[in-house]
Amino acid sequence: MGFAKLRYLTGLSALALTMTACETVPTSNKAVDNNQVAASDNKHQSDKWSYIGESGPNYWGGLRPEYSQCDAGDQQSPINIANTIAADISSSIINWSPFIPTIVNNGHTIEVKSPTGNTVILDGKSFELVQFHFHHTSEHTINDHQYPMEAHFVHKADDGKLAVLAVLFAEDQANQQLTEIWGASPAVIGEITANFTLDPNQLLPVDRQHYRYQGSLTTPPCSQIVSWVVFKQKLTISAKQIAAFSTVFGENVRPVQNTNRRYITRSR
């Protein structure tokens, strides 16, 4: 069953699916078609961090030694974007092509894997798109305003450093790309190769003005290796699309972190 069909379920049926997605590892995954890859049991069982309770964001740093940056780091993400400084930032050069996506439900979010060859050049340095994924609600806030959805396009450079492009979504019209991604996403942990071509450029705002700052992964191990690009212009998402995501994933959001005197620049 496709993810989008969740919207036809109500009450306890939807709740049962939520619990399946979050709390158990399925022994079989009949929800999708024959391209389905078996659920990643080991990954789920070793992923002890979560977004609620004693494995939630306030406790990530103590869960494992390799997560210590989540507590000790002083350049953590996300942040509230405010008091920005206008700067002559070189525009990021995004060179993405359409591809047939592999769509993953990893228990924390929907992740879309990118093939090689999709790049962004930031300050003259090339980073390659690895995957993009979604958070409900937004992780970054703009002047303390939180949006219902945020997409993170994760790019990696040869030296291991990351550039993450963040796109915020405001509630309004449905987004066609999200309809396709939601519709193909497994309802439980697993992955599937889609039967359509996705143009990731359609998930970027037309206006490329953005904010920039240095930060971290917003999930464990919270490594402080990320150049963040947060676009100013928002895309739109419908209430139904938000509900379909939150039915499966709840709120997969790390609270905003202290900026600790970091500079947040904005393109002119």
Ligand SMILES: [Zn+2]
């Ligand atoms: Zn993210």
